[in-house]
Amino acid sequence: MDLLERFAKGDDAAFEALFRQFEREVYGWILRIVRDPAAAEDLTVETFWRIYKARARFDPQAPFGAWARRIATNLAIDHLRCRRSEQELPEQLGAPGAPNPALQREAREQIQRAFRRLPAKLQAAATLAFIEEKSYDEISDALGVSIGAVRLRMFRAVRILRKEFNRMGLKP
Amino acid sequence: MTKLENHDDVRAILKKGFPRIRAADEEPRRDLWPAMLRKLDAHALRQRVPWYDWALLGALAGTLAFFPTSILLFMYHL
Numbered sequence: 327m328d329l330l331e332r333f334a335k336g337d338d339a340a341f342e343a344l345f346r347q348f349e350r351e352v353y354g355w356i357l358r359i360v361r362d363p364a365a366a367e368d369l370t371v372e373t374f375w376r377i378y379k380a381r382a383r384f385d386p387q388a389p390f391g392a393w394a395r396r397i398a399t400n401l402a403i404d405h406l407r408c409r410r411s412e413q414e415l416p417e418q419l420g421a422p423g424a425p426n427p428a429l430q431r432e433a434r435e436q437i438q439r440a441f442r443r444l445p446a447k448l449q450a451a452a453t454l455a456f457i458e459e460k461s462y463d464e465i466s467d468a469l470g471v472s473i474g475a476v477r478l479r480m481f482r483a484v485r486i487l488r489k490e491f492n493r494m495g496l497k498p
Numbered sequence: 499m500t501k502l503e504n505h506d507d508v509r510a511i512l513k514k515g516f517p518r519i520r521a522a523d524e525e526p527r528r529d530l531w532p533a534m535l536r537k538l539d540a541h542a543l544r545q546r547v548p549w550y551d552w553a554l555l556g557a558l559a560g561t562l563a564f565f566p567t568s569i570l571l572f573m574y575h576l
Contacts, residue, residue, distance in 0.1 A: 345534060352565075354524035361516065367526050371533045378538065437515025456509045457516045486503045487512070496511050 330386040341381070348391060352398050356470070358458045359402040359450050369405055375399040392467060399450065399468040400493075417459035433496070440490040448483040452495050455480055 346373035357366040376397050377384075384393065434479055439450065451469065454460040457477075466476045562569055 342531070345531060349523060349530055353526045353530070354519070357524065358519050361519075363523070365526060367528065367530060367533075370526065371530055371537065372531075374534055375537050432517050432559045437511060441512065442542065443517060452512070453516070456505070457518060459518075484508050487508050491508065491511050497507075 329352060330384070330390055333390075333398055333458050334381055334384045334386050341378055344377075344390060345389070348394055349374075351391060352394050355395055356402045357397050359399065359453055360405050360454070365405055371397065373401055376401070395468050396470050399470075403446045403450050406442075406449050411443070424496060436494060437491075437496065440487065440494065441489070443485055448486070449478050451476055451479040452483040 329343055333344055348369065353366055356369045356373070357363060360366055360369065372393060377394060380397075384390075395472050437484050441452070444452065447469075451465055452494045454465045454468070455462070462473050466473045469476065471479075557573075562572065
């Protein structure tokens with residue numbers, strides 16, 4: 327019997343085999359969204375726990391990786407929602423390209439803070455598209471929404487970020 | 499991807515704030531299977547003990563908490 331079929335029927339050895347096979351991929355995907363290795367590790371375990379609990383509903387003909395990625399993305403978004411910072415940003419900031427490393431570090435932190443203030447769903451979509459350069463197809467698959475919805479999220483994220491970056495005096 | 503060209507300014511700023519994840523960082527720093535096993539074991543324990551046993555245990559703990567003198571009585575019967 328196929329590994330996925332055995333997993334769907336509740337075979338624990340098959341689950342372990344799938345865990346070993348997809349652990350790195352799931353961890354890497356979550357890390358790209360939450361950008362925190364410790365949180366990514368915990369969320370990876372949580373993802374596989376949810377996979378384990380939902381194994382009876384899994385269709386062995388469907389790709390396991392895509393299913394795992396979608397569960398992982400939802401968990402990562404929940405994590406971002408909890409972590410979302412409420413800090414106020416200063417009005418002005420030195421240019422991030424300035425030669426002073428302290429200024430560069432400060433600029434980086436300001437960019438990150440501004441980004442973390444986006445709603446979690448927009449953060450996830452913008453991280454994957456802009457920083458990790460994933461395609462809209464891949465993002466829509468992971469988020470479980472249409473490409474149109476991804477475009478809309480990107481549009482909203484860009485509008486908020488552009489306003490925020492302008493307010494902070496940041497230029498590309 | 500047609501709209502992405504219009505977002506180059508935001509993309510450039512974000513890239514300064516967030517370095518891309520390197521392939522070397524994609525590996526978890528520890529083996530995650532033991533943590534997974536702990537979760538599975540805890541689940542198995544919850545499955546093994548029926549709910550009314552947990553309810554009984556809860557009721558007993560509540561009784562002992564509200565009537566501490568009954569601890570002696572309880573221990574006498576053990």
